[in-house]
Amino acid sequence: MSSALQERDKDGLFSPEVREEIDAWIAKYPPEWKQSAVMAALRIVQDANGGWLTTELMNDVAAYLDMPPIAVYEVATFYSMYELKPVGRHKICVCTNVSCMINGSDKIVEHLEKRLGIRLGETTEDGKFTLKEVECLGACGGAPMFQIGKQYYENLTPEIVDSILDGLE
Amino acid sequence: MSEDRATVTIEVDGREIQAKAGDMLINVTDAAGIPIPRFCYHKKLSVAANCRMCLVEVENVPKPLPACATPVNDGMKVYTRSPKAIAAQKGTMEFLLINHPLDCPICDQGGECELQDVAMGYGGDVSRFVEAKRVVPNPDLGPLVSTDMTRCIHCTRCVRFGAEIAGIRELGATGRGEHMRIGTYVEHALNSELSGNIIDVCPVGALTSKPFRFRARAWELTQFDGIAPHDAVGANIHLHVQNGKVMRVVPKENEAINETWISDRDRFSYEGLYSSDRLMQPMLKDNGAWREVEWEEALEAAVNGLRAAMGSDSAQFGTLIAPTSTVEELYLAQKLTRGLGSGNIDHRLRQTDFRSLGDHPPFPWLNGAIADLEDVDAALVIGSHTRKEQPLLAHRLRKAALKGAYVALLNPFEVPLSHDAEQIAVSPASMVAELAAIAKAAGVKATGDLKKRIDGAKPDDRHKAIAQRLRDAGHGRILLGNLAAAHPDYVLLQALASELAQTVGAGLGYLPVAANSVGAAIAGAEAGRLPGWKRTDAAALDAGAMLEKGLRTYLIAGIDPELDCANPAGAVATLAGAECVVALTAYRTPTLEQVADVMLPMALFAETSGTYVNGEGTWQGARGVVAPVGKARPAWKILRVLGNLLGLEGFDYESADAVRSELEAECEGFEPAAGEIELGDAALMLQNDGLVRAGDVPIYAADTLVRRAGALQHTPDATTGFVSLNPTEAARAGLADAREVRVTQGENSVTLPLEIDPAVPDGCVRIPAGVPGSAGLGVPFGAVGLEKG
Ligand code: SF4
Ligand code: FES
Ligand code: FES
Numbered sequence: 001m002s003s004a005l006q007e008r009d010k011d012g013l014f015s016p017e018v019r020e021e022i023d024a025w026i027a028k029y030p031p032e033w034k035q036s037a038v039m040a041a042l043r044i045v046q047d048a049n050g051g052w053l054t055t056e057l058m059n060d061v062a063a064y065l066d067m068p069p070i071a072v073y074e075v076a077t078f079y080s081m082y083e084l085k086p087v088g089r090h091k092i093c094v095c096t097n098v099s100c101m102i103n104g105s106d107k108i109v110e111h112l113e114k115r116l117g118i119r120l121g122e123t124t125e126d127g128k129f130t131l132k133e134v135e136c137l138g139a140c141g142g143a144p145m146f147q148i149g150k151q152y153y154e155n156l157t158p159e160i161v162d163s164i165l166d167g168l169e
Numbered sequence: 170m171s172e173d174r175a176t177v178t179i180e181v182d183g184r185e186i187q188a189k190a191g192d193m194l195i196n197v198t199d200a201a202g203i204p205i206p207r208f209c210y211h212k213k214l215s216v217a218a219n220c221r222m223c224l225v226e227v228e229n230v231p232k233p234l235p236a237c238a239t240p241v242n243d244g245m246k247v248y249t250r251s252p253k254a255i256a257a258q259k260g261t262m263e264f265l266l267i268n269h270p271l272d273c274p275i276c277d278q279g280g281e282c283e284l285q286d287v288a289m290g291y292g293g294d295v296s297r298f299v300e301a302k303r304v305v306p307n308p309d310l311g312p313l314v315s316t317d318m319t320r321c322i323h324c325t326r327c328v329r330f331g332a333e334i335a336g337i338r339e340l341g342a343t344g345r346g347e348h349m350r351i352g353t354y355v356e357h358a359l360n361s362e363l364s365g366n367i368i369d370v371c372p373v374g375a376l377t378s379k380p381f382r383f384r385a386r387a388w389e390l391t392q393f394d395g396i397a398p399h400d401a402v403g404a405n406i407h408l409h410v411q412n413g414k415v416m417r418v419v420p421k422e423n424e425a426i427n428e429t430w431i432s433d434r435d436r437f438s439y440e441g442l443y444s445s446d447r448l449m450q451p452m453l454k455d456n457g458a459w460r461e462v463e464w465e466e467a468l469e470a471a472v473n474g475l476r477a478a479m480g481s482d483s484a485q486f487g488t489l490i491a492p493t494s495t496v497e498e499l500y501l502a503q504k505l506t507r508g509l510g511s512g513n514i515d516h517r518l519r520q521t522d523f524r525s526l527g528d529h530p531p532f533p534w535l536n537g538a539i540a541d542l543e544d545v546d547a548a549l550v551i552g553s554h555t556r557k558e559q560p561l562l563a564h565r566l567r568k569a570a571l572k573g574a575y576v577a578l579l580n581p582f583e584v585p586l587s588h589d590a591e592q593i594a595v596s597p598a599s600m601v602a603e604l605a606a607i608a609k610a611a612g613v614k615a616t617g618d619l620k621k622r623i624d625g626a627k628p629d630d631r632h633k634a635i636a637q638r639l640r641d642a643g644h645g646r647i648l649l650g651n652l653a654a655a656h657p658d659y660v661l662l663q664a665l666a667s668e669l670a671q672t673v674g675a676g677l678g679y680l681p682v683a684a685n686s687v688g689a690a691i692a693g694a695e696a697g698r699l700p701g702w703k704r705t706d707a708a709a710l711d712a713g714a715m716l717e718k719g720l721r722t723y724l725i726a727g728i729d730p731e732l733d734c735a736n737p738a739g740a741v742a743t744l745a746g747a748e749c750v751v752a753l754t755a756y757r758t759p760t761l762e763q764v765a766d767v768m769l770p771m772a773l774f775a776e777t778s779g780t781y782v783n784g785e786g787t788w789q790g791a792r793g794v795v796a797p798v799g800k801a802r803p804a805w806k807i808l809r810v811l812g813n814l815l816g817l818e819g820f821d822y823e824s825a826d827a828v829r830s831e832l833e834a835e836c837e838g839f840e841p842a843a844g845e846i847e848l849g850d851a852a853l854m855l856q857n858d859g860l861v862r863a864g865d866v867p868i869y870a871a872d873t874l875v876r877r878a879g880a881l882q883h884t885p886d887a888t889t890g891f892v893s894l895n896p897t898e899a900a901r902a903g904l905a906d907a908r909e910v911r912v913t914q915g916e917n918s919v920t921l922p923l924e925i926d927p928a929v930p931d932g933c934v935r936i937p938a939g940v941p942g943s944a945g946l947g948v949p950f951g952a953v954g955l956e957k958g
Contacts, residue, residue: 055355068332070341073354077343 013060018048022064035067038075042082051091052083080134088123088130090168093147096133099140108144109133111158115165129165177243182250188241195223195236198249205249206258206287208265208372209324210237213429214333220265220324222287224257225249233257255291262292268303268347269373270319277315278374280387284322305350311358312883313365313433315382321351321375327367334430335361336567336587351375358885362560362868365436369419369429380440380880381417385409390416393794397435398493398774399871401681401784402539402561404431408439408775413795415439415775425540426783432560434868437881439775442798444877448757448770449799459762464800471767472814474749478722479509479815484708487513487715489734490694491727492683493872494804495779496788497828499685499694501808501820502726508817512709513720515696516689518728519651519682519866519938521735521948522659522854523696523711527847531667532702534687534841535562535784536678537646543568547575547642547675549635551604551666553650554584557868557886559680562784575638579603580652581863581950582935583928593631596932597950598857601658602626604665611636613668618851622661636673645675651682652865655735655938655949657854664848677843681784683872688782691839692832700835716743726753726804727771729873731760731944738917738945753804756873771804772797773874778825779805786841790829855950857932860898862914864938864949871939890919890942892955893926893935902955909958912936912946919945920958 013019025040041061046053058076062069076082083091092112096105113119116129123130139145142154153164174189181203188197193216198205208220218238225236228246233254236247248254266288273279305318325342328351332338339361343354353359367376390409395418397404404427409417418439420431451467452459462470478486488506490499499516506514517523535542542548542565555563555578563586570576570588577591578584579600584592595603601622608615610628628636639645647670653662670677681687693700696709710718716739723744734740744750744764752765755773762768776797780790793803805825812820822828855861867888869881881887892910899905910923912934921942929935938949946953 068338068341070338070343070354073343074341077354078345 010064013064014045015048018044019064026065035065035071038065038067038072039079041065042072042076046082051087052085080132086123086127088128090128090148091130091132093132093134093137094120095135095137095139095143095145095147097136099136100144103143105144107158108146108156108161111161115162128168175243177241177245179241179243179245179247181247190242191240193237194225194234194239194241194245194247197241198236198247203249205236206291207237208283208287208322209326211326211329211370214326214329214370217325217329220322221261222258222265222291224254224261226251226254226257258291259293262288263296263298265322266292266296267298267300268319269322270302272320276317276320276374277377277382278320282374283372284320284374303347308352308356309358310353310364310376311885312880313379313437314359314368315377315379316352317375317377318350318352320373322373323349323351324372325351326370326372327351327376330367330370331361334366334564335363336564337361340367360885362432362434362556362886363430363564365433366420366430378417378436380437385411385416393792394421395775395794396684396781396789396791397431397438398684398781399434399438399875400432400559400561400684401535401686402427402559403684403781403783403787403789404435404561405789406431406435408794410794415442415795425538426787426789427561430561430564433881433884434560434871434875434878438875438878440879440881441874441877442773442775444756444879446756446758446877447798448754448768448801451770451800452757452768454762454766459768464802467767467769468810468814471751471769471811474722474751474766475509475724475811475815477749478511482721483510484513484710485721486511486723487710487720488515488694488724488726489518489712489715489728489730490514490516490689490725491733491872492516492518492686492689493874494685494689494694494727495777495825496685496688496692496782496832497779497805497825498726498808499689499692500700500828500832501805501812502724503693503700504819505808505812505815505817506724508812509815512696512705512707513715514694514709515712515715516686516694517654517682518712518733519655519735519949520659520711521655521657521713521950523713524660524851525849526660526663527845527849528704529842529844530663530846531677531844532841533679533690534681534786535648536676536841536843537785539565539783539785542566542646543572545569545574545642545644545646547638547645548577549607549639549645549647549669549675550576550578550580550680551647551649551662552580552600552653552656553578553648553680554580554652554865555650555680556584556586557865558651559784560868562680575642577635577638579607581933582865582926582930585928591631591635594928594930596857596861596930597656597863598855598861598932600653600656601661601665601853601855603632604662604669606632607635608665608669608672611640611669611672613665613672615664615668617848619661619664619668619848622665622853636669639669639673639675642673642675645670645673646678647675648678648680650680652863654679654682655864657948657950658851660848660851661853664846664851667846679784684783685781687784687786688780688788691782691836693835700832701837701839702841716740719743719746721748723747723750724753725750725765727755727873729756729758729760729876730764732870732876732939732941733873735938736948737938737943738947741944753807755801756877769807770797770799770801771807772801776801777803777805779803780825780829856952859952860902860934860955861932862912862946862949862951862953863929863933863935864943865935866939866949867937870937888937888940888942890921890937890940891924892921893924893929894955895927895929895931896925898929898931898934899923899925904955904957907957911956911958912943913954913956914946914951917946919943923958
């Protein structure tokens, strides 16, 4: 059966490794709910593309999961972990939500901005760091905190921040 | 939802109401006429319950509940105006307005805005919001819909319309929280032929009509009822008029016909009324030069031309009339033609195969109600670009498909659909063979030429599946569309379809070509058919024969000969060679100036009273709501006076209604019967050698009016002509890197831009008909040669 959605040759999309990873996620859902894999697929594709998504990649995800492209854009623009512009090698996601704010996240942000010479939402010229403000990451017990890559860093002070950044390639 | 749900009694504001258990509260109160404000709720869309405007108090529930998402149950007590409900409504209203620009004075929606109305009725008069309002850039959605997204309240009606009704999800809500915005993300013009409906569903002024923008205020307009004059639905419309001009068209709800929707063609074609090439004054050709004349002189010239056709060689006279004409015009045109002693009248201008179907063929209509289409469980559509030919019938079929119906299409190219379907796309020359294969798989027994076709067929799994699904269906339907009607083997397609329908127990129907194709057949504006579709054996030439033979005198009404006739090049040459051509026309065009001798300016839809009979056979009358432009006159009046001046009997009508009554009397007892096709000799006309052209008529090229509708002509669906081939055929023809192609069909040739389109099958080249680019070619289906242009 040919469907309303644009049929594209799915084997031509992504690398075999990326496809395999997405397929593993698709397999977790009933066949008619293939679209449920969209968040995982976007993450996988983003990781394989140096941490950000192009419109073309989102279109590819849409074609791969038989969804209208706009439905993929909706997901990708809703969640803060998807990047639609190039990001630095290390993405620093600083929480500024209530618990962190009360515990001094302002100071952390101020320190990061000064040290890196960029504002929230920007990337250093050498492409090493991106600074991003995010909402509660569920680590309020360790506020203030930030996340770099897959790692959480809690109970931050400017000194701790410096030592963390110094340790990054 | 099962229909035998229990009846429950609820109480709303102290009033007892009976309802079906499980109905949403808002449906129940709407039916009872109890007002509840709402934005996101729309009765034709899924429930989103995101705006919270419909909050009401329900007894024993601590918090107010959204009426649009609260099912009723027995004994429920609801208060829509209690202090709690009012506080909730007021709070919601204030919240919805925090980011709204409150720019009503410069907003097109002002005066007909749900937000304005509800704010008046339920809002406060002061806002406590002192922070900066957000600003949202406006996406360009193309030439039809204008956007002012700061006004958007994120009800998502437009998004749900796209997903659920139009079937193409183009709009979405991207971003989150304060950054959420409605748009396409990647900017593009909307592609749906139903896109204009988002203007109506949008409760605020975020989406408004671009052609109408800043032209008038809602309260300056007078509303009249009308009938859309394009497709076989005959959508009910409201015409909004200011100072004697149609300013815009919006749908008029009629559940049985168009529900609450209209197609973009129905909505925006009114612009064609005011096209700069409207003919304002009668014109006469004197020694090759055109001059404007008064009606009297023009009528005299027309009558002289027609009178010469009377008498011994009246067979040298013929009438070609647009199938978009009103029933009254069609009826009078045939009466005049036959009064002059000729049987040559036809509205089937795009048809090429007029071979006999026997004495009692089926009546060419939908064969059932429009709304029935959504209840079929299997349908086979033969030769139709459904969405672009019949947008609202396609919508009904889509509804059926979404409910699980099996839909198959046999076409000369794959058409974009908004539902699952089995599509067989083959060269036009193979369509008969494919249908024969389905017939064979279904076990059709036939004789004569049909048997030859069936015996030679080789059914594969797809044919067998279609036959099986049709056979299994309790309610199966086989439908013949425009691409079948223009096919050189139309009679074979009809005969096979009819046999197949009988064998599998499905209904056979037609998707009538134009707004009044059915009306024209009933009015007798068809060769061999008198009013009431009564057969006549009097000599008669059909549209094809009239133009092929070349007559001495023609009356043409409501057509652009180079765009409305099956063989445009041939039609223009024949008409140019005639002694006299009297043209009733709304437009002055170079072709008419070339072929006609008299041009009589006629009124268009909205300017004239008249009746349309839609595909399901419903007669729908419409009044003239604006005066015709310039000196144009309603065509029924022009025909009346021509009849009188020619001294013909019975042309003294007082009104269009009188014409209709006369026709109705002649139709007494007419029932569109199932009929039976008896095919005489019917050899296969279209052979598979080389590339065969498939010429569909693009949606905005269908008739004289829509061709001149400015905004529609800038949509992605508008085209002046192209050639499209699949990549393999393009390579085979040495055109892989060509941008323009020289097309030769018979002795005609034109140059057109090339588009590569994998939807076109091998052996086929799609070259649309009815557009200027292909006006120099012949019939829509036939062998063509291609070379680099
Ligand atoms: S544009 Fe109109 S219909 Fe669409 S979400 Fe906004 S307010 Fe609702
Ligand atoms: S508020 Fe920062 S982690 Fe929860
Ligand atoms: S109408 Fe009920 S929540 Fe919007």
